[in-house]
Amino acid sequence: MVDNRSLAEKIDALKKEKNAVILSHYYTRPEVQQVADFVGDSLALSQKAADTDADIVLFAGVYFMAETAKILSPEKKVLIPDSDAGCSLADSCRAEDLRRFKEQHPDSMVVAYVNTSAEVKALTDVCCTSSNALKIVSALPADRKIIFAPDRNLGDYIKRVTGRDDIMLWNGACHVHEKFSVEKILQLKNEHPDAKVLSHPECRKPVLLASDFVGSTAAIIDFVGSDGGREYIIATESGILFELQERYPDVVFLPVPPEDGACGCNNCEYMKLVTLENIYDTLLNETPEVTLDEDVRAKAEKSIRAMLDMSF
Ligand code: 13P
Ligand code: SF4
Numbered sequence: 001m002v003d004n005r006s007l008a009e010k011i012d013a014l015k016k017e018k019n020a021v022i023l024s025h026y027y028t029r030p031e032v033q034q035v036a037d038f039v040g041d042s043l044a045l046s047q048k049a050a051d052t053d054a055d056i057v058l059f060a061g062v063y064f065m066a067e068t069a070k071i072l073s074p075e076k077k078v079l080i081p082d083s084d085a086g087c088s089l090a091d092s093c094r095a096e097d098l099r100r101f102k103e104q105h106p107d108s109m110v111v112a113y114v115n116t117s118a119e120v121k122a123l124t125d126v127c128c129t130s131s132n133a134l135k136i137v138s139a140l141p142a143d144r145k146i147i148f149a150p151d152r153n154l155g156d157y158i159k160r161v162t163g164r165d166d167i168m169l170w171n172g173a174c175h176v177h178e179k180f181s182v183e184k185i186l187q188l189k190n191e192h193p194d195a196k197v198l199s200h201p202e203c204r205k206p207v208l209l210a211s212d213f214v215g216s217t218a219a220i221i222d223f224v225g226s227d228g229g230r231e232y233i234i235a236t237e238s239g240i241l242f243e244l245q246e247r248y249p250d251v252v253f254l255p256v257p258p259e260d261g262a263c264g265c266n267n268c269e270y271m272k273l274v275t276l277e278n279i280y281d282t283l284l285n286e287t288p289e290v291t292l293d294e295d296v297r298a299k300a301e302k303s304i305r306a307m308l309d310m311s312f
Pocket of ligand 2: 176
């Protein structure tokens with residue numbers, strides 16, 4: 001059996017030989033984040049994918065993220081180590097259902113979270129991520145109704161903060177973030193009264209209301225740096241703990257466990273499908289490769305570029 005160190009060295013050599021870059025989300029395994037050239041949240045990853053000069057982009061993350069890279073860089077070879085790395089949130093919005101809903105609301109604009117398929121992005125006016133959703137929705141014309149898809153929790157949060165009640169929410173959610181319950185947070189708060197609660201906006205409303213800070217993965221990481229506290233209760237996927245602990249080794253991070261009776265833990269099993277072994281095989285064999293219908297890609301690109309243009 002090959003150990004992680006020698007696999008990482010072999011991956012490094014292949015990257016150089018093939019002019020490849022590895023982009024990874026914070027939710028992947030620690031050893032995967034360590035071989036990546038860039039680790040970020042969804043927004044930063046899409047910005048990186050848009051301006052890399054590598055010939056091959058290997059996306060250590062879930063499928064919609066690799067698709068986003070391909071949409072933005074169609075001339076590059078985009079690889080994903082496991083094409084079964086899906087996303088429950090992306091799966092909760094099918095393109096044919098969104099198309100039908102749009103037909104019923106022809107005057108609306110569609111804002112879709114990047115956690116969607118290329119087909120859904122092709123039906124979207126402007127994409128958003130958890131980093132920029134507030135900024136994007138706030139910048140849209142006040143006289144246009146908005147269809148916000150697919151995350152009902154993020155959508156409801158945006159609706160409350162912006163005060164725009166003309167937002168129609170899609171009924172989708174992430175199975176990992178929906179598992180956090182306010183009871184578990186209050187238990188932890190009881191044991192650690194000085195700890196601030198930091199949560200991702202995909203969590204349910206009671207969790208967000210019990211939080212001191214709500215933000216994307218990158219925003220949570222940055223918040224700890226600027227806040228300078230000693231203890232934090234973290235309500236998001238467990239992969240973030242690696243970066244938090246690396247950056248702030250003296251700080252205590254308390255992950256919120258899922259509610260009683262919920263199966264699994266606060267891991268996204270799709271993100272954890274990416275391993276050093278399948279990264280190596282994928283780079284070596286240059287497969288599985290992400291491919292897209294050109295018409296869908298070109299339409300999807302418009303909604304992502306609209307987001308990137310509004311994100312500065
Ligand atoms: P970020 O926008 O924080 O990267 O979130 C992506 C994601 O999949 C959250 O579950
Ligand atoms: Fe999708 Fe949830 Fe996993 Fe993020 S954590 S990739 S939203 S299933």
